[in-house]
Amino acid sequence: MSYELLTFIWFVLLGVLLVGYAILDGFDLGVGILHPFIAKDDRERRLVMNSIGPLWDGNEVWLVTFGGALFAAFPVAYATVFSSFYTAFFLLLTCLIGRAVSLEFRSKVHSAAWRKLWDVGFFLSSFTAAFLLGVAGGNVMAGMELGPKYHYEGNLLSQVYWYPLLVGCLTVSLFALHGAIYLYLKTEHDLQARVRRAINPLFYVFVGLYVLVSIATWWHVPHATENIAKYPVLWIVPILNALAVLNIPRAMHLGKPGYAFFTSSMVIAAFATLFSVAIFPNFMLSTIDPAYNVTLDNARSSAGTLQTMLIIAIIGIPCVLSYTVIIYWIFRGKVTLEKNSY
Secondary structure (H helix, E strand, C coil), X not given: CCHXXXXXXXXXXXXXXXXXXXXXXXXXXXXXHHHHHHCCCHHHHHHHHHHHCCCHHHHHHHHHHHHHHHHHHCHHHHHHHHHHCHHHHHHHHHHHHHHHXXXXXXXXXXXXXXXXXXXXXXXXXXXXXXXXXXXXXXXXXXXXXXXXXXXXCCCCHXXXXXXXHHHHHHHHHHHHHHHHHHHHHHCCXXXXXXXXXXXXXXXXXXXXXXXXXXXXXXXXXXXXXXXXXXXXXXXXXXXXXXXXXXXXXHHHHCCCHHHHHHHHHHHHHHHHHHHHXXXXXXXXXXXXXXXXXXXXXXXXXXXXXXXXXXXXXXXXXXXXXXXXXXXXXXXCCCCCCCCCCC
């Protein structure tokens, strides 16, 4: 197998891992974002938390695996990404820890003030994590101030201008919609009816931001469409993305929430694919000089390393998939409260 083919395979595999994380932890974060607005009493708040209680830690495995694979397959990209977003990723890690702590600690003390504290922590951690992921994606799309030896010469303030913030808002709205559809599948009675009423407004907010970000990307990030212009067959990605977006309300109208959840998952997958198409063959673009771009060629490990990793991936990825399928099968159906529930 050629070095170039191995490199491309690992670029695709990283995309698969990122899509898996975004779909699975996306609805976890969406549930956290909706938590204070959907649930009206303590019992319903516990139901909302327990809808993701058995799943959230397994979903994060995809992010850990993505980070490990990026480190091993493209060490230069790993070093540049993590050093450039050091403060933001530190905050993201704090949010992911905060979400876990909120879930675990909330019901340890029977006090309204105690539970309110962790409810706020659950919401803020989920919202901020989703927002930061979008801001990071927006910065990577638009390019960053990378200098010689791929050293980031900007600062945190230069990462929070209007375009990444707009992409962050889009990510929050998408995850909130994804989480609402998931909650509709997992809840019953009044809570389910309330979730159903929230889905349409969430969809309209998402579509509005989707259109706005698409226009902003076309204007502010012109290189994002270069690969599509070069290879017209790639137009199928944005077309399928738009069709998937429009299919969400159709599926809900038909009374097929499972189909709607699958469709929202495909919207996330299409966005991730669009992101990959927009940046390929780069990992990070330099706004200082294209010579400082972090590309697949200058960021990759040796051919031997990539080949060894591929063998490990062929063995390991089915294990991760099997674990995910088994967990979701065990905890299928409507969420209920038991003695050991959160």
